[in-house]
Each structure stands twice: as structure tokens, then as C-alpha cells.
Amino acid sequence: TFVDQELSAAELERTFIAIKPDGVQRGLISDIIARFEKKGYKLVAIKLVHPTKDFAEKHYDDLKGRPFFNGLTDFLSSGPVVAMVWEGQGVIKYGRKFIGATAPLASEPGTIRGDFAISVGRNIIHGSDGPETAKDEIALWFKPEEILTYKKETDKWLYE
Ligand code: UDP
Numbered sequence: 001t002f003v004d005q006e007l008s009a010a011e012l013e014r015t016f017i018a019i020k021p022d023g024v025q026r027g028l029i030s031d032i033i034a035r036f037e038k039k040g041y042k043l044v045a046i047k048l049v050h051p052t053k054d055f056a057e058k059h060y061d062d063l064k065g066r067p068f069f070n071g072l073t074d075f076l077s078s079g080p081v082v083a084m085v086w087e088g089q090g091v092i093k094y095g096r097k098f099i100g101a102t103a104p105l106a107s108e109p110g111t112i113r114g115d116f117a118i119s120v121g122r123n124i125i126h127g128s129d130g131p132e133t134a135k136d137e138i139a140l141w142f143k144p145e146e147i148l149t150y151k152k153e154t155d156k157w158l159y160e
């Protein structure tokens with residue numbers, strides 16, 4: 001039956017999404033969460049954290065050596081961040097579509113960065129760029145027990 005249906009591996013795909021300090025300060029938390037929620041993705045972990053500089057450097061480890069690295073990690077550690085894990089079929093790639101291009105002026109209207117941001121260094125949201133980074137970023141930001149696996153009645157109306 002519908003209710004007993006197990007979640008498929010695709011539905012269990014997970015991505016790490018963070019609303020950066022500018023998104024929190026500008027009051028965009030609810031708007032950003034609403035987009036993921038209304039699409040049908042499932043929130044499986046969420047917390048408000050003020051990352052340290054050291055933690056921000058770990059998060060952006062792959063960008064070490066880039067000219068903007070210091071400013072970027074200063075910025076990420078400048079205030080509270082909403083850290084989240086979202087789950088669902090195609091969520092990694094579609095999350096990136098939701099977010100838009102790195103430079104907000106190159107992001108399409110309708111995307112989060114396109115609708116709400118101007119500068120590349122104030123682009124309000126982070127999202128994992130692939131399965132490997134998703135795995136690493138989720139493990140960096142969350143303890144396993146902070147991530148919940150649960151069923152929603154609406155799952156059967158979202159997945160065929
Ligand atoms: N960034 C920046 N200047 C640049 C490129 C990137 O300040 O020239 C910042 C920007 O905030 C971006 C973050 O560094 O979101 C991480 O860069 P990445 O290339 O991973 O972009 P993203 O995956 O966030 O789109």
C-alpha cells in the first residue's frame with residue numbers, strides 16, 4: 001500500500017544547504033526554506049550556528065589559496081548561519097538550480113541569488129555542488145543523530 005511504501009534511494013538523496021549571515025540578517029530565512037519545502041523536499045536537519053573562522057575555513061577548504069578566501073571565511077563566520085539538510089529525489093542538482101549562479105548578477109530571476117542578491121561575496125546561500133561534497137559537508141556540520149529519517153504522508157503524493 002501507499003503508506004507502507006519504503007523510501008527509495010533516490011528519495012533519500014541529501015544535500016547541505018546553508019543560509020549565510022547576510023541571508024539571516026536580511027530576513028530571508030523563511031522565503032528560502034519555503035522554496036525547498038513547497039517543491040516537496042524534506043527537511044531532515046536544521047540548526048542556527050555561528051561558525052568560527054576555523055570552521056569556515058574547513059567548510060571552504062577547497063577554495064584555500066584563492067584571493068577571496070580570507071574575506072569569504074571572515075564573512076561566513078561573521079554571524080549566525082542556518083544550516084540545513086534537505087532530502088529528496090534530485091535535491092543536490094535541483095538545490096543548485098534553486099540557488100542560481102555564483103555571481104548573483106549572472107543568476108536568473110526566479111533563483112534565490114537572482115531574486116535576492118547583487119554581490120558575489122554576499123550571495124546569501126550555500127548549497128553542495130555534488131554527491132561527494134554533500135556527504136562531506138553534511139558530516140562537517142551535523143552529528144549523525146541530528147539528522148532525522150522520517151516519513152511524511154505527502155511523500156505518496158510527491159513520488160509515483
Ligand atoms: N566567492 C567570492 N568571489 C569569487 C568566487 C566566489 O567571494 O570570485 C564566494 C561566493 O560567496 C561563493 C563562495 O565564494 O558562494 C564559494 O565559491 P564557489 O565557487 O564554491 O561558489 P558556489 O558553489 O557558492 O556557487
Ligand code: MG
Binds near residue numbers: 127129
Ligand atoms: Mg561551491
